[in-house]
Amino acid sequence: MIRLSSRVRLLASGLSAVAGYVDAVGFLLTGGFFVSFMSGNSTRLAVGLAEGAGYAGLAFALIAAFVAGVSTGAFLGRKAGARRGPAVLAFVSLALALAATLAALAPLPAAILVLAFAMGAENTVFAQDGEVRFGLTYMTGALVKLGKAITAALMGGDRFGWAPHLLLWLGLVAGAALGALAFQRLGPGALWIAAAAMALLALAAARLDLAPATA
Structure with a gap:
């Protein structure tokens, strides 16, 4: 993260903000499940299995869908080569638009x-x-x-090496807050904002070199 340019760091924080936004909307839609945080869903899966609760099935399905998304994104990225960033983000934007459509027309799952x-x-x-x-x-x-970078800074290392990690976290938290507010006003329609934001970030990525700087 530290070796990325400042513009790419901002892009990464913007992407985390959209992820936080989407996760907050998904959390509110499902009443406590995550669409981006699979550690939480893994815990819910384990607890659900131990209790014999039906929600374990949803937790497992979310984990499987997430893994399938990673696999598909990796495939598209390899095919796109140097255009990995904008290609993957455009695909994510389309997927978010599909989710927004499904939320209005189809069963919630x-x-x-x-x-x-x-x-x-x-x-x-x-x-x-x-x-x-x-x-x-x-x-x-x-x-x-972030914690390791703070320690390094206190011991004479890079004074601001912690900043990129903090910015990434702040992006997700801010996005989640906006997602919760948008859901209060728009319900599932709030997902259209995420799809539009992701499309704009795909355009931004097309103008940037996402490769890390050489040491």
Whole structure:
């Protein structure tokens, strides 16, 4: 994250903001499940299985949809080559638009699973050599790096090495707050805002070099 240009860092924070927005809408739609945070769904799956609760099925379906999205995004990214960023983000935007349509016309689970699929695909935007460099829709890794960077700064290392990780986390939190507010006013229609925002970020990505700077 630190080796990315400032513009790419801002793009990453914008993508995390959209992910937080979508996750908040999904959380409110389902009454407590996540469309981008699969650790939470994994815990709910385990608890549901232990209790024999029916919601375990939804938790598993969300996890499977997320993984399928990661796989599909990785495939598209490899096919797109140097145009990985805009290609994957345009695909995610279309998936979000489909989810918004399904939320209005079809049973709720269909839209929720498409949201999880879209969030999985989003995480492949910054992949390199087949590996995801950092997550955009979940913040545990970013917070671990934030803590380590703070310690490094206090011990004489990069004074502001923690800033990119904090910005990424703040983007997700701010996006989630906006998603909750939008859902209060628009209900499932709030997803159209996410689809439009992702389309704009895809256009922004087309103008940027998403590769990390060389050391």
